[in-house]
């Protein structure tokens with residue numbers, strides 16, 4: 001027989017807030033490297049990038065039309081044509097005009113552009129259907145960007161707009177943060193691979209693959225993944241291999257009170273456990289430790305517990321390590337559409353679908369909230385933060401919610 005069963009955990013129960021702040025404080029922001037922005041979508045900028053001059057650098061036409069002097073009246077004599085990308089030096093005198101295309105440099109002397117739709121051209125002259133006011137259809141210097149302005153700031157994820165802006169600025173290299181390298185280790189004698197048929201008492205290992213996807217979604221890179229049996233020596237070998245590969249180790253299973261829950265004793269022997277229990281549902285036995293400079297998250301084995309504890313506790317740490325400025329999900333208030341049964345003692349994070357209708361956010365939970373029922377995560381776009389209570393919350397009650405995905409409209 002293995003160890004005797006303990007009836008009470010030796011670990012102090014910490015609050016969600018204490019657990020979160022302990023993790024975020026210990027998570028280091030990772031170093032940076034230089035990349036070409038156009039190869040770097042999804043990376044996190046590590047420096048403020050400023051405009052070295054105004055944009056545009058000279059007044060440009062916003063439309064296809066005619067460059068004129070607003071104070072003139074009547075037909076204007078045409079001097080020539082200005083197209084985008086050309087810098088011919090025309091000067092518009094009184095009573096004169098030039099054809100100009102969108103993006104063309106507004107010629108000296110002109111102070112307005114008349115859209116071609118508002119004109120008629122005949123025999124070298126242009127007639128205006130209505131007279132423009134000064135400045136009409138001209139993008140002045142600095143219309144889009146001011147000289148010296150921070151255009152993309154440190155901590156921003158590079159998406160289409162940022163990559164376009166960095167290209168506009170001619171930034172050939174920018175500093176971005178290294179992605180956190182994460183090892184994922186599933187533990188349990190009962191685990192088989194997804195392509196295997198589980199013998200009696202066994203289950204397919206879903207946590208490993210769900211966590212790998214969650215890590216990538218949080219900007220992490222999978223450095224290693226594997227499975228360990230509930231055996232001290234094998235577990236230690238696998239944990240050491242995983243620690244050598246990544247900045248962060250995420251394990252699943254083996255952190256609760258069973259005789260084959262070996263993660264906590266192992267982490268005690270090779271590192272420091274910062275906390276080993278959180279007042280939280282689902283996932284009370286969540287364990288957070290350091291081994292040298294590496295962070296270890298011991299997630300509980302039930303599929304829902306492992307993904308919800310990842311979402312609430314691990315994801316913000318990975319985002320911080322990857323240099324993100326915003327590491328927490330948006331918190332909103334939603335109205336529940338049906339009765340909610342809170343846990344009597346622990347704050348519970350119930351999976352829900354939040355939708356927007358008539359100016360209000362409404363939430364329905366995803367059915368049975370059991371920790372083994374992974375279906376309760378599917379389609380959820382929110383975690384309702386339900387405070388402990390010994391009475392049900394009625395439909396219509398407002399509760400805080402973390403938005404984990406896009407809001408629906410139907």
Ligand code: AMP
Pocket residue numbers: 186187188190191203204205206207208252253254255256258300301302303
């Ligand atoms: P544990 O926290 O190790 O006691 O695991 C609790 C329960 O979660 C186990 O009985 C399994 O049914 C389930 N479980 C543990 N690890 C996994 C995994 N990697 N994939 C799917 N289910 C798991």
Ligand code: MG
Pocket residue numbers: 187188189230253254260261301
């Ligand atoms: Mg286990």
